[in-house]
Amino acid sequence: MFPETIHYTLSEKLKDFTNEYLSQPNRAAIIRKYREDLDHISPVEATRIFNFLALRNDSFETIKINIDKFTSIVYKPLRKNCHPKKHFNFYDKLHTENAQLLKTIEQSRPLVKKFLHANNRQNSTFTIEIFNLLDIVRKQTLSNKKEKKALVHLLEKILPSYMHYFRIEKLFYDDLTQLLIDCEHLLRTNPKDNTLLNRLVGRLYFRIHLTIYREELILFPLGKQFIHERIIQF
Secondary structure, X not given: OXXXXXXXXXXXXXXXXXXXXXXXXXXXXXHHHOHHHHOOOOHHHHHHHHHHHHHXXXXXXXXXXXXXHHHHHHHHHHHHHOOOOOOOHHHHHHHHHHHHHHHHHHHHHHHHHHHOOOOHHHOHHHHHHHHHHHHHHHHHHHOOHHHHHHHXXXXXXXXXXXXXXHHXXXXXXXXXXXXXXXXXXXXXXXXXXXXXXXXXXXXXHHHHHHHHHHHHHHHHXXXXXXXXXOOOOO
16 A cells, blocks of 8 residues: 555644644644654655655755754654564665764764864874764765665655655755765864864764664665565665
């Protein structure tokens, strides 16, 4: 059964939630109001929300910001409701690589914090370590970018009702690449700019986390549900 035919009532409630959340000042109250509905959200329902956001008459940047916000809102319910039954080598590889990237990010926090300290930015050893760290993050981030974008492209073809969201999702991968380029460029040209470097590294880590959340809890489950194993072998 394709997603257009299931949970119509829940979909309408989640659409109401999305509209109220974006228009009302007391957003915490809106989340409480729809908590029971949010607790039953599935990858398909989350995709509906993101596609609805992509169709709004907002700027491109606003659409991306809203998708990020709603990713944070639905993360816990999706994680609780996600019980994948199918196991493909393709996804197992991506799961492993995502886990390794998140581990690298978590282990890097002390080093980044030390580097951002004013005195340590003069230390060439710290600069080299940060370059090495970004190189590892870049390799881990870009190693499977082609496969992930191809997966989203397939989902766009198989689930055309949600193509507007999938097209935005492919652009998030380009954002990641650009953030890595910006961080490395700043380190080479102006490593003393603590404010900008802190902002760029923060945006990079934020983008990595939210992109992986959507992959693990929405895109990969959708792929397992709607794309045959033979098709997914790139």
